[in-house]
Structures are given as C-alpha cells and as structure tokens.
Amino acid sequence: MELVWYIIIGIVLAMFFVLDGYDFGAGIxxxxxxxxxxxxxxxxxxxxxxxxxxxxWLVAAGGMLFMAFPSFYASVFSGFYLPLIIVLWLxxxxxxxxxxRAQFNYQMWKDIWDKSFGVSSLLLALFFGIALGxxxxxxxxxxxxxxxxxxEAHYFFLPLWDSSFSPLSDxxxxxxxxxxxxxxxxxVTLAIHGANWVILKTNSSINKKLKGVIxxxxxxxxxxxxxxxxVWQLVNPNSLNNFIDKPYLMVFPIIYLTGLVGLFFxxxxxxxxxxxxxxxxxxxxxxxxxxxSMFPVILPSVNDTNPSLTIYNTAASEYGLxxxxxxxxxxxxxxxxxxxxxxxxxxxKVDEMDYGH
Amino acid sequence: MEDMLFxxxxxxxxxxxxxxxxxxxxxxxxxxxxxxxxxYLRSNVEKYNNAAxxxxxxxxxxxxxxxxxxxxxxxxxxxxxxxxxxxxGGIIGQTLAMEGMFSFFLESSFLALFxxxxxxxxxxxxxxxxxxxxxxxxxxxxxxxxxNAWMQHPVGHEILENGTFVLANFSELFTNxxxxxxxxxxxxxxxxxxxxxVASIGAFYVLRNKQIEYGHLFLKTGVIFGLxxxxxxxxxxxxxxxxxxxxxxxxxxxAMEGIFETEEAGAEIVLIGQPNMVxxxxxxxxxxxxxxxxxxxxxxxxxxxGMDQFKEEELPxxxxxxxxxxxxxxxxxxVFIGVMALAVFFLWRKNLHxxxxxxxxxxxxxxxxYIANLTGWYTAELGxxxxxxxxxxxxxxxVSPTVSSGNTLFTLLGFVALYMLLGLLFLVLVxxxxxxxxxxxxx
Numbered sequence: 001m002e003l004v005w006y007i008i009i010g011i012v013l014a015m016f017f018v019l020d021g022y023d024f025g026a027g028i029x030x031x032x033x034x035x036x037x038x039x040x041x042x043x044x045x046x047x048x049x050x051x052x053x054x055x056x057w058l059v060a061a062g063g064m065l066f067m068a069f070p071s072f073y074a075s076v077f078s079g080f081y082l083p084l085i086i087v088l089w090l091x092x093x094x095x096x097x098x099x100x101r102a103q104f105n106y107q108m109w110k111d112i113w114d115k116s117f118g119v120s121s122l123l124l125a126l127f128f129g130i131a132l133g134x135x136x137x138x139x140x141x142x143x144x145x146x147x148x149x150x151x152e153a154h155y156f157f158l159p160l161w162d163s164s165f166s167p168l169s170d171x172x173x174x175x176x177x178x179x180x181x182x183x184x185x186x187x188v189t190l191a192i193h194g195a196n197w198v199i200l201k202t203n204s205s206i207n208k209k210l211k212g213v214i215x216x217x218x219x220x221x222x223x224x225x226x227x228x229x230x231v232w233q234l235v236n237p238n239s240l241n242n243f244i245d246k247p248y249l250m251v252f253p254i255i256y257l258t259g260l261v262g263l264f265f266x267x268x269x270x271x272x273x274x275x276x277x278x279x280x281x282x283x284x285x286x287x288x289x290x291x292x293s294m295f296p297v298i299l300p301s302v303n304d305t306n307p308s309l310t311i312y313n314t315a316a317s318e319y320g321l322x323x324x325x326x327x328x329x330x331x332x333x334x335x336x337x338x339x340x341x342x343x344x345x346x347x348x349k350v351d352e353m354d355y356g357h
Numbered sequence: 358m359e360d361m362l363f364x365x366x367x368x369x370x371x372x373x374x375x376x377x378x379x380x381x382x383x384x385x386x387x388x389x390x391x392x393x394x395x396x397y398l399r400s401n402v403e404k405y406n407n408a409a410x411x412x413x414x415x416x417x418x419x420x421x422x423x424x425x426x427x428x429x430x431x432x433x434x435x436x437x438x439x440x441x442x443x444x445x446g447g448i449i450g451q452t453l454a455m456e457g458m459f460s461f462f463l464e465s466s467f468l469a470l471f472x473x474x475x476x477x478x479x480x481x482x483x484x485x486x487x488x489x490x491x492x493x494x495x496x497x498x499x500x501x502x503x504x505n506a507w508m509q510h511p512v513g514h515e516i517l518e519n520g521t522f523v524l525a526n527f528s529e530l531f532t533n534x535x536x537x538x539x540x541x542x543x544x545x546x547x548x549x550x551x552x553x554x555v556a557s558i559g560a561f562y563v564l565r566n567k568q569i570e571y572g573h574l575f576l577k578t579g580v581i582f583g584l585x586x587x588x589x590x591x592x593x594x595x596x597x598x599x600x601x602x603x604x605x606x607x608x609x610x611x612a613m614e615g616i617f618e619t620e621e622a623g624a625e626i627v628l629i630g631q632p633n634m635v636x637x638x639x640x641x642x643x644x645x646x647x648x649x650x651x652x653x654x655x656x657x658x659x660x661x662x663g664m665d666q667f668k669e670e671e672l673p674x675x676x677x678x679x680x681x682x683x684x685x686x687x688x689x690x691x692v693f694i695g696v697m698a699l700a701v702f703f704l705w706r707k708n709l710h711x712x713x714x715x716x717x718x719x720x721x722x723x724x725x726x727y728i729a730n731l732t733g734w735y736t737a738e739l740g741x742x743x744x745x746x747x748x749x750x751x752x753x754x755x756v757s758p759t760v761s762s763g764n765t766l767f768t769l770l771g772f773v774a775l776y777m778l779l780g781l782l783f784l785v786l787v788x789x790x791x792x793x794x795x796x797x798x799x800x
Contacts, residue, residue, distance in 0.1 A: 070446020077435025
C-alpha cells in the first residue's frame with residue numbers, strides 16, 4: 001500500500017511539474033525573449049489562463065503526502081523551512097503578476113508585473129531544482145554532532161547555505177554547488193518546456209526564434225546532464241545500484257534521453273505538440289529517474305547514526321492508506337474528467353480565444 | 358521554546374486570518390451566483406445573467422487571493438507544526454487531501470469554464486458550471502470543517518504507544534457530532550458576508566445613482582438573503598454550536614461566557630463587561646440572570662460550571678481574547694438581524710431605496726460581517742487552547758522541533774509585508790470591478 005501511494009503521489013507531483021512547469025517556463029521565456037508588448041501580453045496570457053488549475057496539483061500532492069507519509073511531510077517541511085516559505089512567497093508574487101498585469105493600461109504598471117512574473121518564475125524553477133538536488137544528496141537527519149543525535153532521528157534543519165557550499169560537508173546547506181547544478185538543469189529544462197508551450201499556444205512573433213533558442217538551450221542541457229551525472233556519483237555513490245539490480249528501471253532514464261535527443265531536431269519537427277511532448281518527457285524522465293535511483297529511500301541520511309527515510313518508515317497506518325485508496329480512485333477519475341472537459345474547451349492558440357479579457 | 362511557540366502561533370493566526378477573508382465571501386457568493394443564474398434560466402431577463410457574471414468576477418478575484426493565501430496554510434502544517442503533522446497526519450491528512458482532490462479541483466476547473474465558456478456551452482451548461490463551482494466551494498468548507506471538528510472533538514482514532522494518532526474508523530470523521538452544526542453555522546455565516554457585500558454594492562449604486570437597475574436588484578437580494586442568513590446563523594446553528602461547546606468543552610464555555618464563579622441557582626448571561634484576570638471577575642458587568650442556563654439547557658435554574666470548577670491548565674490560555682471574540686461575534690450578529698429586518702420591512706413597503714441614512718449604514722456595514730466571521734473562528738480556536746487536539750495533544754507539543762524562533766519571526770515579517778501589498782492590490786481591483794459595474798462592456 002505504501003508503494004501504491006508512493007506511485008500515486010509521484011504521478012501527481014510529476015503532473016504538477018509538467019503542467020505548472022510550462023507556465024514557469026513561459027515566465028522564463030517572457031523574461032528573456034519577449035520584447036514587444038503584443039508578445040509579452042500573449043505569453044503572459046498563455047500562463048495566466050492556466051496557472052491556478054495547474055497549481056491545484058501541488059495542493060493535491062501536498063495533501064496526499066501529508067496523509068500517506070506524515071513523518072516525511074513533517075520532517076521535510078520543517079527541515080527545509082526557509083526555502084519552502086520563500087517558494088510560497090514566489091508563488092504569490094508570480095500569481096499576482098499574472099492576475100494584475102492586464103488590469104490597468106499603463107506601461108509602468110505592466111512592466112512591474114511582467115518582471116514580477118518573469119523573475120519569480122525563474123527563481124521558482126531554480127528552487128525546485130535545488131529541492132530535487134537536496135533530496136538526492138540527503139541531509140543530516142537527527143542533526144548529528146560528533147556521533148550524537150541532537151534531535152529525534154527523522155528531524156533536521158538546513159540553513160540556506162553553509163560557508164563551504166559543498167555537498168560533501170558534514171552540515172550541507174540548501175544551496176551548494178551540487179544542488180545549484182540541479183537547479184540550473186531545472187531552469188534550462190523548464191525554459192525549453194515553456195518555449196514549446198509558447199510556440200504551441202500562441203502566435204507570438206518570436207515563435208520562429210524560439211526554436212533556435214530551444215536548440216541552444218538543449219546543448220546546454222546535454223552538457224549539464226553529463227556533468228551532473230559525474231558529480232552525482234560523488235554525492236550519492238549508490239545511485240546506480242537500483243538500475244543494476246532492476247534493469248527495467250532503465251526505462252526512466254531512457255524517457256529522459258529520448259526527450260533530450262529528440263529536441264536536437266526541433267527545427268525539423270513539424271507538429272508543435274510533438275516538441276511539447278519531448279520536453280514533457282524530459283521532465284517526467286528526469287524526476288522519475290531521480291526517484292528510481294533512490295527507491296525506496298525518499299530522503300537519504302548523510303550520517304551513519306540515523307537511517308534514511310523510506311516510504312516504509314514514514315508511512316501512515318495500513319488502514320488509513322487503504323481507506324484513502326477508495327476515495328482516491330474516485331477522486332482521480334473525477335480529476336481526469338475535469339481535465340478532459342477543460343482541455344476540450346481551451347484548445348487552440350490563446351490569442352485567438354475570445355475570453356473577453 | 359516559549360518564543361518559538363509564540364511566533365508559530367502568531368504566524369498561523371495572522372496567515373489564517375488573512376486567508377479567511379476570501380473563502381468566507383466566495384462560499385456565500387457562489388450561492389448567489391447560482392441563484393441569479395437560475396432566475397435567468399427561468400425568466401430569460403438579461404439583468405439576472407449580467408448580475409451572475411458580475412458577481413462571478415468578484416468571486417474570481419477573491420478565489421485567486423484565496424488560492425495564493427491558502428497554499429501557505431497547507432504548507433504551514435508541515436513547516437511550523439511538524440510534530441503535530443507527524444502525530445496526526447494519518448487522520449487530518451485524509452480530510453485535507455480530500456479537500457484538495459474533491460473540492461479544489463472542482464472549483465478551479467469550473468470557475469475558468471464559467472468565466473470563459475458561456476458562448477461555447479449554452480445557458481444550461483453554464484448554469485451547471487456555476488453550480489459545480491458552488492458545490493466545490495461548499496465541499497471545501499465541509500472538509501476543512503471536518504478537519505477542525507476532529508481537532509475540537511477527536512473521534513475515530515487510536516493512539517499508539519509513541520503518541521501517534523492512527524485512523525481507526527474513517528466514517529466517524531464525518532459523523533462527528535461537532536461537524537454538522539459547525540459546518541452549517543460556518544456556511545450560513547459566509548452567506549451573511551456575501552449578502553452584506555452584495556447589499557452594500559447595491560446601496561452604493563443606488564446612492565450614487567449609477568447602475569440603478571442593478572442597485573435595486575443587489576439591494577433586494579442582499580437584504581433578503583442577509584436577513585434569512587443572519588437569523589439562521591443565530592438560530593438554530595449558533596445555538597446548536599454553543600450547546601456543543603457546553604457539552605464537549607465546558608472549560609472553554611465558561612471562559613467565553615465570562616463565568617468566573619459558578620452560580621448555584623442558574624447562570625446569568627453576560628452582555629457587557631471586561632474580564633479582570635487579577636481578581637478573577639468581570640469589571641463593569643451588565644448581565645441578565647438565569648438566561649444562560651435556559652439557553653443552554655432549557656432549564657432556568659440549572660447550574661453552568663464556571664471557571665472556578667476547572668484546573669488552571671485545562672482553561673484556555675487567553676481568556677480575555679476568547680471572551681471578547683465571542684461577545685463581538687454575538688453582538689454583531691444581533692445588530693445584523695436588526696438592520697436587515699428593518700431593511701426588509703422598508704423593502705416590503707417599497708421605499709427602501711429612499712431611506713438614504715439606512716442605505717449609507719448598509720454600505721458602511723460591510724467590514725462587520727467579516728469581523729463577525731473571524732471572531733467566530735477565534736472563539737472556536739482560542740476555546741480549543743491549550744490543546745491542538747482537544748484534551749489529547751497540547752499546542753506546545755505540536756511545534757516543529759528544529760525551526761528556531763528567529764526563522765519564524767523572519768517569515769512572519771515577510772508574510773506581513775507581502776500580505777499588506779496583496780491586500781492593497783485586492784482592494785484596488787475589487788474597487789475597479791465595482792466601479793465598472795455589471796453592465797456589459799463594449800470592446
């Protein structure tokens with residue numbers, strides 16, 4: 001039952017990163033490449049119409065994590081206190097940027113909220129990557145000092161950074177050179193994803209140019225991927241074991257690779273939706289490969305005193321998990337129906353839609 | 358440690374107070390949208406449709422604010438109340454996850470469709486999407502109240518040796534005797550807020566002599582819904598809740614009613630007075646004998662236990678704040694019934710729109726239902742103290758063990774600054790929408 005909930009929450013989280021990922025990415029593209037007012041407007045609209053229903057997935061993932069793995073939820077949310085609250089603030093800034101930019105027709109007003117939308121999208125992408133980096137690197141569970149736990153075995157607290165900025169330090173901070181690399185990967189991935197979204201959903205004048213941008217970003221992503229794989233071994237030497245023991249798990253890295261290789265042919269891809277599917281594979285493959293490499297661990301311990309958190313030692317009671325399965329299935333079916341209805345009514349380019357804005 | 362608890366509580370109190378400004382309007386407003394949309398389907402009179410769409414615009418602004426201030430609420434269980442989350446997540450995680458899954462998805466998907474999809478869907482489907490938004494927002498209230506009901510009156514659980522609460526009976530979470538009265542009271546209170554807002558917009562249009570058709574419509578709907586909901590909030594739902602508090606949290610009941618000493622022959626009801634915590638009495642008290650005993654037990658001389666019957670550590674830790682919250686809520690609720698009854702009387706005599714002083718009063722009354730709603734929640738939450746899970750888990754045992762007070766103060770200050778900005782933008786936006794009014798815009 002733990003495994004089933006782990007998979008469900010994994011899917012919901014992946015949905016969040018794919019869906020909200022494109023509007024984060026649209027924000028990054030907006031920040032760096034949209035120069036004309038018309039383009040800024042449609043790109044903001046392509047994110048603004050969808051961000052709130054996309055963020056529902058985050059709320060759902062949070063709620064399910066709370067229900068199914070309460071100790072993990074408690075440990076991670078309090079341990080990563082500052083970055084999480086900062087993420088909340090950025091989410092708020094981004095949302096008000098999107099919702100308020102079109103409300104008044106002054107250039108200054110629009111400039112302020114454009115920047116708010118763009119910069120917070122960029123920082124959110126970076127922070128989500130850093131978060132993933134922290135999860136694979138592990139933390140000092142129980143805040144062990146010279147071999148003795150100073151807290152209960154599953155609690156920890158991380159400052160934003162430690163003066164060494166090294167993932168190999170005894171007390172790594174949230175931001176170190178390893179997590180930053182993963183952060184950059186997230187930014188580049190979501191920028192590619194966002195560019196694909198802009199091409200798919202708008203008639204902006206920079207659509208042609210964005211294909212070139214995607215190509216260049218993809219080169220950077222390939223380089224970062226190779227580099228990160230090397231340092232990954234340094235930070236978490238066991239990360240290949242799962243793939244060796246269970247070769248079928250290789251399907252996840254293959255999904256990622258397919259996306260990466262496919263995007264090099266961006267200029268030859270005829271249908272925009274195919275390109276979007278490739279960047280979706282990047283995100284899905286990236287997240288699932290990272291999780292698969294750790295399984296069943298969900299937060300490694302960097303000390304020898306306290307064990308890593310796994311889906312088994314943090315799960316709620318068996319009865320709770322199975323009863324939640326009953327309503328969970330109903331809920332998921334409903335959500336899929338809503339999504340289909342919504343998608344059917346919002347096909348096509350956003351600048352051609354009559355939304356009365 | 359004391360500092361930590363203080364800042365954690367302050368941050369939660371601040372962020373939940375600010376958050377609850379928005380859902381209390383949207384829940385009630387969605388009912389009025391459905392009402393107008395239904396009137397339009399029946400009568401085909403265009404003004405009802407415009408009124409529904411106009412209110413949904415205000416709904417949408419509030420919904421956005423509710424979403425962005427609501428995500429921090431869910432996160433804060435983990436960030437600031439980690440020990441509480443760890444120990445009770447197996448139970449309240451159920452209801453909170455169901456809220457996300459069933460209500461939040463429903464509300465946000467169909468809100469977008471309601472606003473953008475009228476032409477695509479036709480009127481019947483448009484009504485249906487409006488109805489689903491209403492359903493989603495009320496279901497959201499239901500799951501949040503189910504969560505809170507469990508904290509007020511825990512049922513359906515077992516406690517393991519290590520202190521973890523595990524779910525033993527899922528359906529008991531929803532048959533909790535605390536839940537239904539609290540839910541109905543809360544929903545009626547949210548209809549009060551939205552009716553007063555709508556009446557206030559109506560009064561504004563009438564006084565300003567703009568959008569006059571909608572002025573009359575909003576005024577009429579607002580005062581009629583306002584009177585009905587103000588009455589229902591007091592009786593039976595408010596009464597029912599008070600009896601629940603007396604039954605399940607007698608210490609909280611004594612504190613909120615301001616009964617320091619038990620009276621043998623029936624308890625008086627306190628109308629006004631200031632708790633004096635040094636001498637353990639009420640200063641400048643005005644009270645009516647025996648009424649409280651009658652209201653609570655329908656017996657004039659039945660004894661109601663006062664605070665002297667409880668140990669210090671069982672009593673709420675901030676008695677004056679609890680007492681004031683409760684009395685402000687009840688006092689305002691009484692004023693609401695009076696004002697709305699008067700307004701409905703003039704409406705019936707067909708001269709409400711000529712009663713300028715009353716219209717001004719209704720217009721400026723708009724902050725007070727918000728205050729009544731919030732003080733109602735303060736009553737429930739302060740009354741629950743010093744426990745997080747009533748009688749079983751102390752608030753001081755629920756905080757995150759590793760988050761220092763300095764970090765919490767830092768984030769609290771950040772939230773204060775950000776929410777001030779958010780509040781300002783919100784007012785500008787709602788003001789602009791009301792200024793434009795419901796008449797269809799020409800592009």
